[in-house]
Amino acid sequence: METTPTPPAPPPFQAIADLMRAHARARPAQVALRQGDQLLRWAELDAAMDRVAATLQHEGIAPREAIAICGHNSLDYAVLFLGALRAGVTVAPLPTGTTVAQLEGMVADSGARRFFVDASVPACAPNVPRTRMDDADALRAWLVPPGTKPARVKVKPDWAFNIIYSSGTTGTPKGIIQSHGMRWLHVARADNYGYGPDSVAMVATSLCSNTTLVCFFPAMAKGGCAVLTEGRFDAAGYLALAERVRATHAMLVPVQYQRLMAVPDFDRYDLKSFHMKFCTSAPFAAALKADVLRRWPGGLVEYYGMTEGGGTCILEAHLYPDKLHTVGKPAEGHDIRLLDEAGREVPAGEIGEVVGRSGAMMTAYHNQPAKTREAEWYDEPGNRFIRTGDVGRFDADGFLTLMDRxxxxxxxxxxxxxxxxxxxxxxxxxAVADVAVVGVPSAEWGETPAAFVVPRAGAPEPEDLRAWANERLGKIQRLAAVRYLDELPRSDIGKVLKRELRERFAGRG
Structure with a gap:
């Protein structure tokens, strides 16, 4: 068992929307949200949040009921999300790029009373009113008149803040309920990483992702500025924007770091304003972490955990450059344990499934009690843990090394x-720019490894690369095949979709 000392009690709970109102009064003219040439100052954002909250109340959407939002990041998206929170309304930010059936299922499962979309969302027929948030006339027609004040709502810590739909890389999307109290814990520790009124946080991942929200909401709650990027991720454009706005904080997934560090003239950009950079959601190669530390000013923090919560590990890479192959140590007050196949704790140094417990656990999977029970593990005294499905091992210093899912x-x-x-x-x-290895059926061995590789210019033939690798691998590890792809299939937040790779190998995709 690995655990850290119990942390001091966090400050008394405050709703994020209430904190934002205080910032609007203290710094009304300071920029709070920016995207391209558009910006909202704190007083303007506060008034816009009030207008959304009042409209939801006028429509009869009560606290703890839900709305759903699906689309690309925009100022309107952010305002709708934040305004709903002020009304005590739960937000289900839905992923783009899903099938119509999945989208309809998520809207229905969330119980959303209204569905906000943009032009990127396919036509579908959920049985709820639908509003185009990228259509100024449609949005204006839905909103109550400017200046309308909402009735005050006293949000409680156990109320649902959001429902994040996450199926990992397989399966039917599951709604993960996260509370206002859980989000408050993220805000309460934000001081540790320099968030404040002068911070400028770059937002380059989708607002439907918990990856984004663990950076976005601390920036807002601490009175800083969030800068939303536009369109598809462009590495050179990101660096130029970060230089221009004097960015201090960023949350990026590993594939984005990979693309940024590969920009030929990366070193010409002035990034000295950065205080802290974060990463989560997918495996972060030690060599890539080392490159970021060497060439990009500011600290680098990797979070390991799940949207469902449970335990989190934190690697402050700038403080532990000899531990870059790990995902760090359990966060303060988090209890991380490793289990064998029978659900028993393994001895120190042994490999096991990672389970975790903390104050930031999901309440449940929405409307899926059986799935909730599958995700839970209880120790002998009856403490609840969340299973991660990841396999790992602690080293002698208490740092966790992940083996695989x-x-x-x-x-x-x-x-x-x-x-x-x-x-x-x-x-x-x-010659290997990117790679993923999956298990494929084998008549002789049951399963055998196959590699999908994104090659660089001048790469050898796939069979020659396979021979090169197999000379360096153990007998049971040897690759049965190597296939080249232009790019690996990934989710919105950069996770490799290994299910799709297995289907491609079988000729089904």
């Missing part, structure tokens, strides 16, 4: 093969 582990001839080990070897080849 349990469902992605390959069992070949009765032996466990960890794809991450094979991917690390392949990344040593200079």
């Amino acid at each position: 349990r469902k992605d582990m390959i069992i070949s001839g009765g032996f466990n093969v960890y794809p991450s080990d094979l991917e690390a070897v392949l990344r040593e080849h200079p």
